[in-house]
Amino acid sequence: xxxxxxxxxxxxxxxxxxxxxxxxxxxxxxxxxxxxxxxxxxxxxxxxxxxxxxxxxxxxxxxxxxxxxxxxxxxxxxxxxxxxxxxxxxxxxxxxxxxxxxxxxxxxxxxxxxxxxxxxxxxxxxxxxxxxxxxxxxxxxxxxxxxxxxxxxxxxxxxxxxxxxxxxxxxxxxxxxxxxxxxxxxxxxxxxxxxxxxxxxxxxxxxxxxxxxxxxxxxxxxxxxxxxxxxxxxxxxxxxxxxxxxxxxxxxxx
Numbered sequence: 001x002x003x004x005x006x007x008x009x010x011x012x013x014x015x016x017x018x019x020x021x022x023x024x025x026x027x028x029x030x031x032x033x034x035x036x037x038x039x040x041x042x043x044x045x046x047x048x049x050x051x052x053x054x055x056x057x058x059x060x061x062x063x064x065x066x067x068x069x070x071x072x073x074x075x076x077x078x079x080x081x082x083x084x085x086x087x088x089x090x091x092x093x094x095x096x097x098x099x100x101x102x103x104x105x106x107x108x109x110x111x112x113x114x115x116x117x118x119x120x121x122x123x124x125x126x127x128x129x130x131x132x133x134x135x136x137x138x139x140x141x142x143x144x145x146x147x148x149x150x151x152x153x154x155x156x157x158x159x160x161x162x163x164x165x166x167x168x169x170x171x172x173x174x175x176x177x178x179x180x181x182x183x184x185x186x187x188x189x190x191x192x193x194x195x196x197x198x199x200x201x202x203x204x205x206x207x208x209x210x211x212x213x214x215x216x217x218x219x220x221x222x223x224x225x226x227x228x229x230x231x232x233x234x235x236x237x238x239x240x241x242x243x244x245x246x247x248x249x250x251x252x253x254x
Contacts, residue, residue: 020110029075037064057132058132061123062219065119069111069147078158078172081157085166086166145209149212156239163246185207186206
């Protein structure tokens, strides 16, 4: 292994370490990211549901796992990137020898690790308190879908963080967060919404990620899982292209 490759690997590792330290030192980010999905699941699936997995425990495990990926992605990228721009940290990093892509990669890894940790806790809560029993491979596939769903949300967050200043990014992140969570069907079944809102949900990546999670446990809607996967990948590519354009524009201005 060359010295250059070791040096680049060390740079990525240091940047990831810095992102994790920053996240843990910001309880206003880490605590809601961890506690809200678990708290909402305890309320809606356990306190208001039936025991033994016959109520909403299983479908809400699927959708709340996607919801667990939404928070760190939208706020970690959206608000975090906007704050770094506002404080001049992004410009400082750009004049250092660190590769530009390490900044985004470290944030993405941090968000995925946070999401995976919450997903594991959520699965444990559903199993121990909700009586949900899933085959190991099914549970593994569900957790993978829920964790990977960070990616499209991170692209949206990155776009917000690069396009807006810190206060505006916070407001926009809150709007995007609740829009994607509620209208994407992550908190309640889409059947509870009027018809026009159900059609609007088809435009949201959170809806398709949630449906992929539901299909993984045999509870998906009338559309095949492959269709949801194609739409989710297409929307991810669209948001990624927009975020890449904003990123290159930001780098050019440094």
